[in-house]
Amino acid sequence: MTTLVFAEPHGDAVADATLATVTAAAALGGPVHVLTTAAGDAHAAIAGVEKVLVADDAAYANGLAENLAPLIAGLMAKDDTGYDAVLAPATTTGKNVLPRVAALLDVMQVSDIISVEGPKTFTRPIYAGNAIATVESSDPKLVITVRTTAFDKAEATGGSAGTETVSGPGDAGLSQFVKLDAVESERPELTSAGIVVSGGRALKDGETFEQYITPLADKLGAAIGASRAAVDAGYVPNDYQVGQTGKIVAPEVYIAIGISGAIQHLAGMKDSKVIVAINKDPDAPIFQVADIGLVADLFNAVPELVEKL
Amino acid sequence: MKILVPVKRVIDYNVKPRVKSDGSGVDLANVKMSMNPFDEIAVEEALRLKEAGKAEEVIAVSIGPAKAQETLRTALAMGADRAILVETDEAVEPLAVAKILKAIAADEEPGIVMLGKQAIDDDSNQTGQMLAALMERPQGTFASKVEIDGDGVSVTREVDGGLETVKLTLPAIVTTDLRLNEPRYASLPNIMKAKKKPLDTKTPADYGVDVAPRLTTTNVSEPPVRQAGEIVEDVDALVAKLKALGAI
Ligand SMILES: Cc1cc2nc3c(=O)[nH]c(=O)nc-3n(C[C@H](O)[C@H](O)[C@H](O)COP(=O)(O)OP(=O)(O)OC[C@H]3O[C@@H](n4cnc5c(N)ncnc54)[C@H](O)[C@@H]3O)c2cc1C
Numbered sequence: 180m181t182t183l184v185f186a187e188p189h190g191d192a193v194a195d196a197t198l199a200t201v202t203a204a205a206a207l208g209g210p211v212h213v214l215t216t217a218a219g220d221a222h223a224a225i226a227g228v229e230k231v232l233v234a235d236d237a238a239y240a241n242g243l244a245e246n247l248a249p250l251i252a253g254l255m256a257k258d259d260t261g262y263d264a265v266l267a268p269a270t271t272t273g274k275n276v277l278p279r280v281a282a283l284l285d286v287m288q289v290s291d292i293i294s295v296e297g298p299k300t301f302t303r304p305i306y307a308g309n310a311i312a313t314v315e316s317s318d319p320k321l322v323i324t325v326r327t328t329a330f331d332k333a334e335a336t337g338g339s340a341g342t343e344t345v346s347g348p349g350d351a352g353l354s355q356f357v358k359l360d361a362v363e364s365e366r367p368e369l370t371s372a373g374i375v376v377s378g379g380r381a382l383k384d385g386e387t388f389e390q391y392i393t394p395l396a397d398k399l400g401a402a403i404g405a406s407r408a409a410v411d412a413g414y415v416p417n418d419y420q421v422g423q424t425g426k427i428v429a430p431e432v433y434i435a436i437g438i439s440g441a442i443q444h445l446a447g448m449k450d451s452k453v454i455v456a457i458n459k460d461p462d463a464p465i466f467q468v469a470d471i472g473l474v475a476d477l478f479n480a481v482p483e484l485v486e487k488l
Numbered sequence: 489m490k491i492l493v494p495v496k497r498v499i500d501y502n503v504k505p506r507v508k509s510d511g512s513g514v515d516l517a518n519v520k521m522s523m524n525p526f527d528e529i530a531v532e533e534a535l536r537l538k539e540a541g542k543a544e545e546v547i548a549v550s551i552g553p554a555k556a557q558e559t560l561r562t563a564l565a566m567g568a569d570r571a572i573l574v575e576t577d578e579a580v581e582p583l584a585v586a587k588i589l590k591a592i593a594a595d596e597e598p599g600i601v602m603l604g605k606q607a608i609d610d611d612s613n614q615t616g617q618m619l620a621a622l623m624e625r626p627q628g629t630f631a632s633k634v635e636i637d638g639d640g641v642s643v644t645r646e647v648d649g650g651l652e653t654v655k656l657t658l659p660a661i662v663t664t665d666l667r668l669n670e671p672r673y674a675s676l677p678n679i680m681k682a683k684k685k686p687l688d689t690k691t692p693a694d695y696g697v698d699v700a701p702r703l704t705t706t707n708v709s710e711p712p713v714r715q716a717g718e719i720v721e722d723v724d725a726l727v728a729k730l731k732a733l734g735a736i
Contacts, residue, residue, distance in 0.1 A: 243654070244617065245626050271647040275629045278582070278617035287583045287702035290612045304711070305610050306505040310514050313707040353626035357642070357653040370648075374736075399736065411667060417632065417646045424606070424666060426648065432735045442504060449714060453735045455726070461719075470717035471729050483723040488736065 180209040180263035180298075183232075185251060185276065187268050188242055191218045193225060193335055195371040196268035199327035201225055204266045206295035207321075212262070212340075214251065216240060219342035226334035231342040238349040241356035242272050248279035250347030255284060255320060264321035269427075273324045281322035288322040289314060293329035307423040307446040327370065328429035328450060362416045369419070372402030374432045377421055377448070380408035381437025381458075381477060388414040391477065392436065394485045404428065404448075406438045422447035437477050440465025457481065489599030489658075490545045491534040493568065494589055495527040497552050497559040498609045511707045514609075523559045526604025528566075529664040532671040533634060534602050535567045542636045543599065545569045549592055551585050553577050557687065564682035565674030571687040576699060584692070584699040586618035591695035593623060598659060600641065605630050605663040616663035626656035630665040 182204040187194035197213070204211045210229040213222045219233040232254065238246040255262045265280060267273030269291045281288040292301040293311070300315045301323070369375065376396040382388040388409065396403045404426070405419040421428055423446035433451035438444060440456070440463055448454070449468050456469035459476050466472045473480060499505055500520040508515045523531075534546045548563035550556040551574040560571035574588055593601060606613035620627035628634070628643030632651065635642045636658075645652045646665045674682070692699045720726045730736045 244620075244629075248621060271630060271645075274613050275617065275627070278614035279621040279627065281614070282583060282586060282618035282621035285583070287581050288612070288614050289703065290614060300706070305708070306499070306514055307608060307611065308711055309505040310507045310708050311711050312705050313709075314703045314705050316703055318702050353624075353657055354628075355655040357655050359647070359650060359652045361650040407666065416650060417667065418648055418650050423608070423611070432730075443501070449711075453730075453733055454714075454717075455730070455735075466719065467716045468714045470733070471726060472717065472719045473723070473726050474719060475723075480723055484726065487723055487727050 180207065182207050182209050182211050183251070183254060183262040183265045184211060184213045185265060185267040185273065186213050186215040186222055187270055187272060188216055191221060193221045194268070195332055195368070196270055196327045197222070198225065198332035198335060199330040200266050200268045200325045201228060201333040202330040203292065203295060203325045204264070205333070207264055207298065209263070214254065214345070223340040223342050224336050224338050225340070226337040228338050228340045231340050232345045233342055234345050234347065236346055236349055242276070243354050243356060244276045244279045245351040245353040246349065247276050248283055249351065251276070251280045252283035253347050254345065255280070262320070264323065266323045266325055268327045269324040277322055277324050284320055284322065286318040286320050286322045287316065288324065289316060290324050291326045292323055293326050304446070307442050308449065309442065326427060328427055362418060366396065367400065367402045369402045369404055369421070370426050370428055372430055374399045374401035374434070375404050375428055375430045375451070376401045376434045376436065377404035377406065377438060378409055378414070378436050379406040379438030380412065382409060382414055385414045391481045395434070395481055398485050398488050406444050435465050435469070436481060438465055439463050440468065489543045490547060490596055491537060491543045492547050492549060492589070492593060492596055492598040492601045493527070493530050493534045493563065494549045494551070494585070494601070494603050494615070495531065495559050495563050496524045496550065496604070496607045497521050497556045498524045498607055501525055501608055507708055507710045511709055513705070513708050521555070523562050524604050524607045526606060526664050526666070528671040529666070529668050530602040530604050531563050531566050531568060532669045533664060536669065537634070537636065547572065547596060547598070549574065549589065551576065551580050551588055560687055561682050562674065564685045564687070565679040566672060567678070570685055573687060573689045574692060574695070575689055576692050578699050579701070580692070580699045581701050581703060582612050582614040583618055583702065584697055585615050586622055587697045588692055588695050589619050590622045591697065600659065601661045603661070603663050605665055616661050620661040623659070623661070625659050625661055627661045627663070628654055628656050629663045631662050632665050632667045634662055634668065
């Protein structure tokens, strides 16, 4: 069996999410090909990748599922060179595109896998990570999204895959990309940072969030995250949200400041290696998962921490 | 224009799910069940479009056990006009749900099908995208803003890199994210009124859809439990502990 990985769009570079997905794909046992909508060179260097397919038609450039799904389903279904499985990272792109591919192939997708247990058997979190299901697919082909924090990254260099240009039906004429309002930041990316500092509702407003969280993150070279409450209240943009319905992170160190630890938040960070919590309420549920807890008023503790680090 | 809003009956988001000791699933006996929170947001958005004069009728659909009627009554009490229950005791997978919805959409011809982006039980995040594929229509997933203009709909999407705007031709499928709106509570008079609103009951067979599962769940287990660590006295102790763990 040959497996296709749909690469996370990331300019001409390779996203960490793609590297983790290649590892998951390799666990299926067969050769791994990668499909990218950008230049193929960087992807051809990923260790263990046999071939890179480059879909450079402008219709695929903006990640529109209406255009990409028929392309991927078409590649999967080819008689001679078709694929038995397609995997994509469970990013907002993968989550948008792959179920559309699955339906075109009449396949039930396996979402957000955290392990490969057999050729068609996987584990995945359900109920906000409060249970882990082992599921076996009976479909002839597999369509899978991957929780990237659960897999090691494949080496980004050392491979020398051949590249091949592919084309598909192009623009389906159903949808148009209008714009992306991106939040530019010099910081490490939230889902791949070694240290994450997250703030919650306790930070009061955008200015206070910035005033207390940013210096600590700067000092540690950390990415900044937030609870839903902090995002809803407009302290920080939506892409900072960690949790069941935000980003899943598993850094070396996760520092939760003024976050209560609702199950939906824990779902996004409880696989972090070391969890630190600063909260003034000794009964806050976050302390049940924290390796190091400090019961304190953050407005005193955080500046002191910045000073003493 | 009609808006079709599928709603799912799931464990209430405030309840901590318990895994059954025989590994067969999550224990839902005597557990509070509610409408999936993302579906509440979808109902609310559909109602707002109707109130703004952009839609004439809001139809709620649920695929599930007889008790899913309660979920539909909630949607009706919020303001939906009528409801369809596709009754089955099987756990219907997203692909089969999408097939049933496609058949309902073929009857009803909605301008928009508005779904929650994921259900908080199986966390699949698939049904809207699959429905869009089967109907060969565009999809605006993870929406935080929905604006109808002319024969199209403009959807602002919450994506990993920020906010993305796409323009879709109608009919379209939209899936809702958390910040799209804050759902209303049903008032007591509206709860009473909802009891009299039409609710049709069907079965998957009425739509010719085979709901046999494609995925077999062979085991459901507890995730590894994290042990609570240590509560430190002060910031100095916190720094010392971080250093001791090699964390910084
Ligand atoms: C369907 C659904 C999906 C959801 N998805 C997510 C998700 O992806 N991510 C997410 O985070 N949430 C999510 N939520 C929301 C979640 O249930 C909680 O409401 C949210 O996480 C709470 O955020 P918080 O901890 O910042 O706020 P709160 O729960 O209000 O906690 C604030 C904490 O700050 C502490 N505090 C206050 N002042 C101080 C001070 N001066 N010093 C120190 N501590 C202080 C308080 O003791 C409290 O513990 C979701 C909810 C639903 C229904």
